[in-house]
Amino acid sequence: MAQEMRMPSVRYSPALSNLAQRIKLLLLGNGPLLITIVIFLLAYFVGGQLYPAMQKPQVFFNLFINNGSLLLVSIGMTFVILTGGIDLSVGGMIALTSTASAALLKAGVSPYVVMPLMLGMGVVFGFAMGCIIHYLKVQPFIATLMGLFFARGVAYLISLSSVTITDPFYKSLALTPLYIPFLKNVYVYIPTLVAPLMLLVAIYVTFFTRFGRTIYALGNNEQSALLMGLPVARTKIIAYSFSGLCSALAGIVFSISLLAGYGQFATGMELDAIASVVMGGTLLTGGVGNVIGTLFGVLIYGTIVSILQFNGTLSSWWTRIGVGILTLIFIGIQSLFYMRKRHG
């Protein structure tokens, strides 16, 4: 009914009101995303006002340097959450990748072998979890929880203490600054670029490929997707494999930036990633949201952390409380928006 009433006004109204209508629809459709962006800008602006040092461009790029692995993990997590699942194993995967690569490098294996090997391991790991979830009909929550335990346990089996990386290739990756053109003395590191590149890939995949559309269809209603003849099994398993790949990549970035590998790395990162994804406007029930929002979710997280760092006297636990409150606000906003959409 509501649809019928709205359609004529869109079709026959003069160009200007048509445009207004379109903008209104766009705002309604992308409301959560826009709010995420506004909140990020606001948080950053407030930070800049409080601590003038935060206005330096380097601080903005530090967000990417410090949160590269969180962004990578969150991108993978977005895919999985869009299918209506969840991946709790990402933090464990980072720990496992960093420890395994550190141990292999220590044993003298070439980094050109180690990196592909780690990525392969991540894909296989995600693939196995995807298979367990799809074919054994296990709740994603439980299956990936097993993945978390397993990955962390194996990391501890490899080494009970932190393993340092002395490989020259890793060192050069970690320590060579890349200067940003047109800005003075502003730099990032080579591994920092991995996450933004992955983001571009993810944007392409979700918006412009058949696989991406299938993910949304699957997340909205798995039964319908199946009845429509979409490749449900394949899509779901690829989503988990992609998340595995992303977290392995994040593990490599993580180990490069710290030049070490340890089973205790990235404890609780799965929660930060989920919170970032939710802050980015993705619904945990699946089917709604996108990776651009996830980028801003991660940036908001990073901004909170850097404000706390600039303050210096506040303890790190305010991060947790802040993220919790923001998640709550976003969930409130989301439910308002989707109620609004449904009713009118």
Add this chain to the structure above:
Amino acid sequence: MKNLTESAANSDRAIESATPPVEHAPLGRELRVSPRPVQSRRRRIRESAVFWPLLALLLILLFDALYAPGFFKIGVQDGHLYGNLIDVVNDGAPLMLVAIGMTLVIATGGVDLSVGAVIAISAAMGAVLINPALGNKLITNDILTKDATNTPLPIIVLADLAAGTLCGLWNGFLVSRARIQPMVATLILMVAGRGIAQLITNGQIMTIYYTPYFWFGNGFILGLPVSIYIVAVVLILAWIGVRKTSIGLFIESVGLNSKSSYYSGINEPNVKLLAYTFCGFCGAIAGLILSSYVHSADANNIGLNYELDAILAVVMGGTLMSGGRFSLFASVLGALVIWTFTITVYTVGVPANALLAAKAVLVLAVIILYSDYMRRILNRLERKGRQSSRSRHDAP
């Protein structure tokens, strides 16, 4: 097709619980055999909630009997019992408590991820109140380490329990009134809860020096740890609450179909609110016991991964994550399995950190055993067995 058999299997389970029988759709592989054969005793045992956790427990104990001969040794020291088995129940008590609360929440079709954080909050509350120099900035080590407190013990305990119950109430409010999906709603407290706990303790690891407080985690009554009695009391009270009143039925009904429960006159929001509040309460007791056991409240690490262990215990106890039929005893057994397994792994000599990998193997085994796929295979095997035995009977 797959779904029909699945739903048939589920409704079989539903019938066993006291819900009124559901009429099946006249399709599906399970139902082609008509009239439906009476459930065999073997199947009834297998479908009983207590069967799998008990089997797992026995298998682990069998392993212990073969490979860790000292495991069953129970000695007497200072008038109380000690030994690995006592450790299992004493160390496992907090998890058992959390599992009891979690069972009700999962039975309503939800999940509570915040129990670990609730444990931390309750422990922090206790530690802060015990601190004899409450609110005094100039605390010397001398005052802090004194075996005394200005707050009476009952008030400390009540404050602990109140803090946890309040957390549960908040979760329940978000789920039942604000209509946020349980996983997200409790995720908020899970993320923020440890921050709140640190806020309470001012970011420090509080060490407790007050002896009467240690009684909950380290005391003994009649030679057995106090925590066992606490678990028993909570379990019996919860059991009376859900099985001797209609609350249990309400919870199962809300878990099976919350909308239809609502239309049949069950106050569905309040049932959910009750379940989450009770879960918070259980988490609070667990926090009390844990902080009393380790003599400190470390907001970052106390009760770490308890939510995951508790969910695992409940799932092992045969409660479906989608809600519905539940069994408190089976969940407690599940918690016992987890701790027997943990202590066994320690006894065998695996490093504590590698325990996680061993636990993953346990989870995998549970997943495979509980999957519909496995159930279908077992049912098929049984049907075959029954047919062959019937033909053997028919032959003479």
